[in-house]
Amino acid sequence: MFTWNYRTIKFVDEAGNTTFQVYEISYNEAGEIIGRDLLPTHPEGETLEALRFELEQMLLCLNEEILEDAKIVYTKHDWGSDEPSIPWKEVRRELGLDE
Numbered sequence: 001m002f003t004w005n006y007r008t009i010k011f012v013d014e015a016g017n018t019t020f021q022v023y024e025i026s027y028n029e030a031g032e033i034i035g036r037d038l039l040p041t042h043p044e045g046e047t048l049e050a051l052r053f054e055l056e057q058m059l060l061c062l063n064e065e066i067l068e069d070a071k072i073v074y075t076k077h078d079w080g081s082d083e084p085s086i087p088w089k090e091v092r093r094e095l096g097l098d099e
Contacts, residue, residue, distance in 0.1 A: 002077070005024070006023070006024060006025070007036075007061050007067050008062060008066050009068070009072070010067065012068075012069075012070070021040040022041045023037050023040055028077050032075035033072060033075060034077035
């Protein structure tokens, strides 16, 4: 069983430029981070009320501690597969996002 919420992640590029983005973060039963979405979250809803609720939930993450991309520690999680997990930095490198 795992849970998730929206969290703000701070990114700093090689030139020292800072950006903040909202991601869905997954946690294990102990509250440790076990993963995040590949791309930042974007709000959507089938109605204006649903969209408003989604945006309000996203805004709540601004009250939480900001996560720094380079310092996030991911705890190993048994996703029910024998396949080894791939570290986030390796995924980014394979996709050509970090060169």
